Amino acid sequence: MSDNTKDLSYFEGKIVPASEAKLSVQTHAFQYGTAVFGGIRGYYNTDLKNLFVFRIKDHFTRLIQSTRIMQLNTSRTPDELADITLDLLKQCAYKQNVYIRPIIYTSSLQLSPRFHDVKTDVAIYVLKLDDYLDTTNGLTTCISSWRRIDDTMIPTMSKASGGYVNSALAKSEAVQNGFDEAIFLDSKGYVSEGSAENIFIVRRNKIITPSLDSSILEGITRRTIFDLAKFCNFEIEVRNITRSELYVADEIFFSGTGVQVAWVKSVDRRIIGDGNIGPISKKLQEVYFNTVKGNQKEFKDWCYPVY
Numbered sequence: 001m002s003d004n005t006k007d008l009s010y011f012e013g014k015i016v017p018a019s020e021a022k023l024s025v026q027t028h029a030f031q032y033g034t035a036v037f038g039g040i041r042g043y044y045n046t047d048l049k050n051l052f053v054f055r056i057k058d059h060f061t062r063l064i065q066s067t068r069i070m071q072l073n074t075s076r077t078p079d080e081l082a083d084i085t086l087d088l089l090k091q092c093a094y095k096q097n098v099y100i101r102p103i104i105y106t107s108s109l110q111l112s113p114r115f116h117d118v119k120t121d122v123a124i125y126v127l128k129l130d131d132y133l134d135t136t137n138g139l140t141t142c143i144s145s146w147r148r149i150d151d152t153m154i155p156t157m158s159k160a161s162g163g164y165v166n167s168a169l170a171k172s173e174a175v176q177n178g179f180d181e182a183i184f185l186d187s188k189g190y191v192s193e194g195s196a197e198n199i200f201i202v203r204r205n206k207i208i209t210p211s212l213d214s215s216i217l218e219g220i221t222r223r224t225i226f227d228l229a230k231f232c233n234f235e236i237e238v239r240n241i242t243r244s245e246l247y248v249a250d251e252i253f254f255s256g257t258g259v260q261v262a263w264v265k266s267v268d269r270r271i272i273g274d275g276n277i278g279p280i281s282k283k284l285q286e287v288y289f290n291t292v293k294g295n296q297k298e299f300k301d302w303c304y305p306v307y
């Protein structure tokens with residue numbers, strides 16, 4: 001089968017072959033994690049023969065907010081970055097699901113960790129990606145021995161590269177101990193989120209998720225779930241969740257651009273509910289996949305066509 005796709009990236013102000021998007025080892029951001037990034041998905045709809053990028057404007061708005069939080073100096077706007085990304089995808093000519101990673105980073109070849117007086121640049125690359133974690137069989141999880149970074153240490157509302165050392169520690173510990181994913185507690189001991197995804201539990205038919213004061217990233221998929229839950233007439237509550245509440249939850253699921261909507265089968269070897277996907281997780285997962293592919297007419301505005 002012929003493949004007309006091109007592996008391209010946006011780098012130093014232009015679209016170039018991905019193999020040319022390379023940085024020096026002296027780059028400031030490489031040394032100190034002084035960068036912010038996004039993670040966006042594009043879904044190829046084979047019936048409509050189009051690639052739909054999900055909530056691209058919201059992702060770039062959060063990215064620019066992350067630069068503001070960190071004082072990463074940039075004159076780029078969410079609209080401009082969204083247009084560059086849609087153009088990049090068109091030139092790549094992908095006809096499959098993709099993951100888009102924009103990153104705004106300190107680009108000077110300089111020492112001294114700081115955000116002021118250092119040049120910044122934007123890069124965007126694209127990967128072909130289907131599932132990142134299994135969404136059908138249920139995930140085994142554990143409470144991480146690592147606590148989620150606190151907002152008083154690294155602003156948790158920003159997707160700051162350096163903060164992902166925390167995620168990497170939790171993820172590796174979980175996988176090396178035989179689990180699929182980790183669940184972080186926050187510095188106060190309440191449930192925070194997964195290593196790179198938000199968490200929801202269901203108890204007595206009500207959906208519950210931690211609030212921003214549990215040091216979570218304000219996920220765009222989390223916000224999507226709020227709207228989809230309303231659409232499905234499910235009740236939702238935002239409040240602190242204790243560790244023991246996880247063990248007695250009827251259902252648990254993760255949300256995130258990468259993870260999509262993935263249900264949790266066990267926490268610390270305790271089976272959640274009856275060990276099968278629960279009705280609320282199942283319904284939300286179904287509506288979510290219809291929505292991101294551009295098949296749910298009520299939410300079509302979230303899907304930005306590439307072609």
Ligand code: PMP
Pocket residue numbers: 039167193194195196197198216217218219220221222255256257258
């Ligand atoms: N928390 C963390 C730490 C993440 O890295 C992500 C992925 N971006 C999420 C939550 C989910 O965010 P979103 O729904 O915007 O992808």
